[in-house]
Amino acid sequence: MLELMLCSAVTILPDFLYRHFAQGKRIGREITLFSVWYELRWGITLCVLLTISLITTIFYFHPSTSSAVSVFRTVTILPESNGRVAETFVGINQRVTAGQPLFRLDDSAQKAAIETATRQITEIDAATRVAQSQLAEAEGRITQARGSRKQAQDEYDIRAELMKRNPNAIAQRDVDRALVAVDTAQGAVDAALAGRDAVQSQIEFQLPAARATAEAALAEAQVALDQTLVVAGTDGIVQQFALRAGDVVNPMLRPAGILVPDRHATGLIAGFDQIEAQIIKVGMVGEVTCPAIPFTVIPVVVTDVQDVVASGQIRxxxxxxxxxxxxxPGTITATMAPLFEGGLDRLPQGSACVANAYTSNYDALHEPGIGAFHAFVLHAIDATGLVHAALLRLQALILPVRTLVLSGGH
Known part of the structure; x- marks a missing residue:
């Protein structure tokens, strides 16, 4: 409507003034409801063409969208394993801080696993003490076996010496028997040494490895026990939290609730039509108005433009x-941040807004060698942004009335 009024001021109005003052045609006589379409045909035709051109220029070079939302992230409250709720510590819409307990699952199985791992460690420590005693016993057996071997060696040396001096003084059978006794004693020494090495290896390698395994099992059981207590990962407000003792939660099928982090709206995600793909650029200045902040126009700037259209994705x-x-068709997604710090602090997270983005040809106008016609066109494009800015302010004025009165929403 505003575009039509502006265009009629330079088309229909001059045509009417010419008909009235130059041709003497008056409203109600020569110009009536039935003849006005013929009498002012040039002005009406030019007005329609100019209006369509103006609207096209405004909405192409200064795009607008009603799909601007201050998106925010929520944190799903989930345990790391399924289980039955034993106790809850918070209620619905309660504010929590990071690390504050939310609820606890039944931990009897985890406590039993901790007790089992603890007893295994105790058992291994007892086995270590027994092995140390066995090592002392093995050392004694080695000493005993070496003594027996020395005695057998001395006995053999004496008989061998007698045989050497006087072959008839001792029988060969007795010498051979003494040699066999020496070999047997040496075997006993070797067996005692092997027994000691086995016990020592058990003390140095087997039992420490078994204890490390038991300690790892204890640590694993402790982690499982700690996971039964679900805490808040960040500061925020607990929403849709209706757990009670006895309820079963499952990380795949049944979450416990939602945690909304404490954050202010720091930007908007706006979706523009695909025809604006060549216009929307990073650095464009824009304006938004939101029903949550009535009668307010907030200046913003485009900080990022997504280079893909979500509707075309496949997996x-x-x-x-x-x-x-x-x-x-999908939309061109752009991120818009407030031009001035704190511009969106009063905006609730998740609010929907109407956003405008304005094309600026300031740099192009200051390029050397630009032609007069080209400069005129660029000036005209920038000037049409005023119309869109006025429309946005008109929307900001009408929006509360339309929402509360005309739509019957109150």
């Missing part, structure tokens, strides 16, 4: 995708 499945499934 591997067991079915071949048909192109017609992507017929619904």
């Amino acid at each position: 591997p499945t067991d079915q071949l995708q048909d192109v017609s499934a992507f017929a619904r």
Whole structure:
């Protein structure tokens, strides 16, 4: 409507003034409801063409969207394993801080695992003390076996010496028997040494490894026990938390609730039509108005433009995708931040807004060698942004009335 009024001021109005003052045609006589379409045909035709051109220019070079939202992230309250709730510590809409307990699962199985691992460590420590005693016993057996071997060696040396001096003084059988006794004693020494090495290896390697395994099992059981206590990962407000003792929660099927982190709206995500893909650029200045902050226009700036359209995404499945499934056009996603610090502090997270973005040709106008016609066109494009800014302010004025009165929402 505003565009039509502006265009009629330079088309229909001059045509009417010419008809009235130059041709003497008056409203109600020569110019009536039935003849006005013919009498002012040039002005009406030019007004329609100019209005369509103006609206196209405004909405192309200064895009607008009603799909601007201050998106925010929520944290799902989930345990790391399924279980039955034993106790809850918070209620619905309660503010919590990071690390504050939310609820606890039944931990009888985890405590039993900790007790089992603790007893295994105690058992291994007792086995270590027994092995140390066995090592002392093995050392004594070595001493005993070496003594027996020395005695057998001395006995053999004496008989061998007698045999050497006087072959008839002792029988050869007795010398051979003494040699066998020496070999047997040496075998006993070797066996005692092997027994000691086995006990020592058990003390130095086997039992420490078994204790390390038991300690790892204890640590694992302790981690499982700690996981039964679910705490808040960040400061925020607990929402949709209706757990009671006895309820079963499952990280895959049944979450416990939602935690909304404490954050202010620091930006907006806006979706513009795909026809604006060549216009929306990082650094563009814009304005937004939100129903949550009535009668307020907030200046913003485009900080990022997503280079893909979400509606065209695919992921591997067991079915071949048909192109017609992507017929619904998506939008160009842009991130808009307040131009001045704290501009969106009063805006609740998740609020929907109406956003404008304005094309600026300031740099192009200051380039050397720009032609007069080109400069005029660029000036005209920048000037049409005033119309869109006025429309946005008109929306900011009408929006509360439309919401509360015309839509019957109050």
